[in-house]
Amino acid sequence: MSPSKVSTIVFDKFYNIVDGQLRDTKDTPHHGVNPVTGQELWDVPVASKQDLEDAVAAANKAFVSWSQTSIEERKELLGKWVAVYAQHRDDFINLLIKETGKPRKFATVEVDGVTQFAGFHTTLTIPEERIEDDEKVITTRYTPLGVVGAICPWNFPLILSMGKIAPALLTGNTIIVKPSPFTPYTSLKMVETMQEVFPPGVVQVVGGNNDLGAWLSLHPNVHKISFTGSIATGKKVMEAAAKTLKRVTLELGGNDASIILPDVDIKKTAPEIVMGAFQNSGQVCVATKRIYIHEAIYTDFVAEMAAFAKSIKLGGGDDQPDDILLGPIQNKMQYDKVKTFFQDSKAKGYKFAAGSPDATDSALPQKGFFITPTIIDNPPNDSRIIAEEPFGPIVPTQPWSDEEEVIARANNTNTGLGACVWGADVDRAERIARRLQAGSVFVNSWEKPTPQAIFGGHKESGIGGEWGQTGLLSYCNPHVIHSYKLKL
Incomplete structure (x- = not known):
């Protein structure tokens, strides 16, 4: 999609996004609550286990081609998406106010911060190291992990989702976002806008309760979990992820x-x-x-x-x-x-x-x-x-x-x-x-x-970190080629 094309997404109907398609729910829908008034907000779909299975399958299928694109192509698409997102700036501000209760000036800061965050990532590069001696050349590159599951919190639903989406996509991973059930609306819409730019299966979103987070953490075909939330829940995520030795980044509580x-x-x-x-x-x-x-x-x-x-x-x-x-x-x-x-x-x-x-x-x-x-x-x-x-x-x-x-x-x-x-x-x-x-x-x-510096915690405040140039590596596997020189 070119940045000049007008996006026609509406902001009063909400869907999960699986393999590029809008997906509703067969179960009783969930709804958030406006914390200013205590009144219920719009219905949102609750993802079933089959929805998640379909999303994981689509993400793995998309990874085959997405991981082979150049970093320049990925940056170009991120930039095109920013132009789509900017068309809905006021819609996102109004929606964020309703689901979080933030004062308008601070909702605006968060909405605009998404643009800045994505834009900053288009300036980054994935490091590469080359060492040569008389015998060999050693080249260290960093390759994408695969499918990332992003379990996101309710305090900054947009910026903390983008904090996982941007580095995951830039490094060649596909990603499935699970927003908090307390604040599902802006994340669902943000990923919906991304379907106008990114290939199907590259960025997906499924909303649901704690069961959905557990399924993501346990799934053998999800290769990394990036979780932001409480220490207690982070420990459960790590325990579940250990069963398949998937990578984890945990950004947890602080005092x-x-x-x-x-x-x-x-x-x-x-x-x-x-x-x-x-x-x-x-x-x-x-x-x-x-x-x-x-x-x-x-x-x-x-x-x-x-x-x-x-x-x-x-x-x-x-x-x-x-x-x-x-x-x-x-x-x-x-x-x-x-x-x-x-x-x-x-x-x-x-x-x-x-x-x-x-x-x-x-x-x-x-x-x-x-x-x-x-x-x-x-x-x-x-x-x-x-x-x-x-x-x-x-x-x-x-x-x-x-x-x-x-x-x-x-x-x-x-x-x-x-x-x-x-x-x-x-x-x-x-x-x-x-x-x-x-x-x-x-x-x-x-x-x-x-986003200019890696963000992570010591002690029980987390495992690993993300953001910044260094943070990109948490979405990668090191891949080293040792090339020995032929002796003729």
């Missing part, structure tokens, strides 16, 4: 620490720390979840954080002012889980520097899954709010005085996804950053992963 040095500008830094904790209503795997502030500035810094947190406006839906920063929790299950952190903190008598011990207040919209942004002032080290990841807009602060001790405290977790260090003395901040046990550490910024 990210931010260390604030005493020389920061409090007025400028405190609001940034709050945004790092509460971005997307705290529903970010690398959101700041523990804040360690030097004791010399602790009281003033927490007060500044609290003032900014109290000024944040919440809202959602199609009609919303531009100054709305936070939307609701995306689904009822997570909403109820986040509230248990409030209940525990209230029962233990912890100090609320900002927010309500009851999680909500009269200023919030009375419908939907809204929670007041909340700061817990200096809970003990063994408190639940310190030890666990809430995945919602509630964050603890603690003072520190000794650098060695605070580094140990920051690393005292079974997770290691992201971390931050803030300080005017950049050399000192970077020295601390190098000692933090996390896959991505940010100096003088809250956590902002980018």
